[in-house]
Amino acid sequence: MIPENIEIIQSGEANGNQWIIRLPLPSGRVIFGLATENIYGGDWDLGPTWNYLIQGEEGLILIDTGRFGMGARLLEMLERAGLHGRDLTGITLTHGHEDHDGGLAELVRKTGAPVWVHPLYDRLRRSYAGQEPNIAKRDFSASCWHCFMPETFTQSQCRQYHRERDGLETNLLKGRIFPPDTEIQLHHLPGHCPDSLAFQIGSEALIIGDTLLPDITPHPSQEAFFTGVRDILPPADQRSPSVYGLRTYIRSLKKMQTLGRRFPRLTVLPAHRFYYNNRWGIIDAAQRSAEIIEHHRQRGLAIRTVLQPGPRTAEEIARELFAPQLLKGLGIRMAVNEVRSHLELLVHSGDVYWPTEDRAAATGETGFEDYIRRIEAD
Ligand SMILES: [Zn+2]
Ligand SMILES: [Zn+2]
Incomplete structure (x- = not known):
């Protein structure tokens, strides 16, 4: 069954990969969802990454960019949705995990669109020669210093990704308002990732990243990760692990519970599992937050x-x-x-x-x- 306001531009695989959807909002804005492939498989499978485009009077904003190597694929999908890469007025991220910012540098090279990121992302996407935990992580972004993937994998797969994200030019998102489109409100929701953001479009839609997902519970980070990166965080975040760990994540979930109660008609757009196993993962912000806390x-x-x-x-x-x-x-x-x-x-x-x-x-x-x-x- 298709939720009534979702229009399908392209249907893809049963797990959601390659789907392109269009979601018109009552205010006249339109959101497009573009699902790009993820490598992670097995029983921890997240499904593809759902990247969203917001089309409004102030321009066309892309939220998330898929895995490393997905930039060109996203541009193709955009064209298929009747849009153009050159019309992008901004690119932003729900958080700094590779399945969300992997395609960013490539998209910037191809479109020249300005990038807007959370200040924590801006610190953590850089490398800091001499401060990394071991020599194998030299030139790796600080956000990945605690990564538990085997070295055989990271040395061959991640070097280019780290080099490109280190070289990005960024604009910082500092307040509650999203400067390229002032009707979009930002919520900083650390826990899954220190720089996690949600984008709220009035009382209509909430692009939530990995903070709330249908079917599966997002991984909380560890407060222990904080120790390794403390010195490179903004001064206000150096005092305690306030942007890491399960306590922080539960605090963010409680925030979303309150928001969901206040705006019960919000359409929640998650970054994974929006369509999976041949069905739509429709969630309610207040209820899903409560389930994950439970x-x-x-x-x-x-x-x-x-x-x-x-x-x-x-x-x-x-x-x-x-x-x-x-x-x-x-x-x-x-x-x-x-x-x-x-x-x-x-x-x-x-x-x-x-x-x-x-x-x-x-x-x-x-x-x-x-x-x-x-x-x-x-
Ligand atoms: Zn994530
Ligand atoms: Zn993710």
């Missing part, structure tokens, strides 16, 4: 239970909690990342501590649920 509450409780018999490493916890097919290949690294984010929150709530460097243990306290309830939207 998911993390339950996972935290499950980890506390796993720790009851005695101390465990993050990997041992992951092996107890996740189904074997989710632990294959890179899956185990993803699962450990997820467990570590939760352990940080369980430590904040007083339920968990680290008696040794690599093993977490239960304190016997049960403050976790209450702790989550008390996280404020700020």
Whole structure:
């Protein structure tokens, strides 16, 4: 079933890849969705990246640019939607993950469109010779210093990507208003990524990036990532890991819960799974935020239970909690990342501590649920 206001320009694969849609809003603005291929597969599959174009009186804005190498594909898709790359008046990003900013440098080369980014993105997309955690990450953007992909992969696949994003010319998004189109409001929603943004078009639509996804729960970052990049963050963000970790992510989800209640008619446009398994992933901002918070509450409780018999490493916890097919290949690294984010929150709530460097243990306290309830939207 097609939601009534979505017009299909091109249908693609069952997982959404190659779809082009048109979504006219009551105000007269039009949003186009262009889905570009992702490499990640297996049971952690996100599906393609949904990049969105906003066509309004003030011009044509592209939000997200797909993976590295997708710039030309996006321009082709734009033409197929009856638009032109030369008409782009701005390009911006929901966040600085490679499946969203990978095509950016190529699109800038081909269209000359100005780029607008969050100030945190601007710091993290650069390399800082001498400050990287190890020599293999020299010339790698700071946002990827904590990446857990094997070196055999990153050395062959990511070098060019890092070089190009380091050389970008950018304009900074500093307030709540999006300068190239002042009717678009910005929400800074750190947690999945420190520079995560949502773009709100009146009470009609919300381009949410990876902060809310249908079917799947986005990965929270770890507060531990903050330690490695602290010195390169803007001074206001150097004091505490306020843009990293699960606590930060839950705060952003609570913000979206409030926004969703205030604007119940918002069409939420997610960056993955908008169309997947032959169906549309229509979500409600308030309800989906609540579901994801509940998911993390339950996972935290499950980890506390796993720790009851005695101390465990993050990997041992992951092996107890996740189904074997989710632990294959890179899956185990993803699962450990997820467990570590939760352990940080369980430590904040007083339920968990680290008696040794690599093993977490239960304190016997049960403050976790209450702790989550008390996280404020700020
Ligand atoms: Zn992401
Ligand atoms: Zn993504």
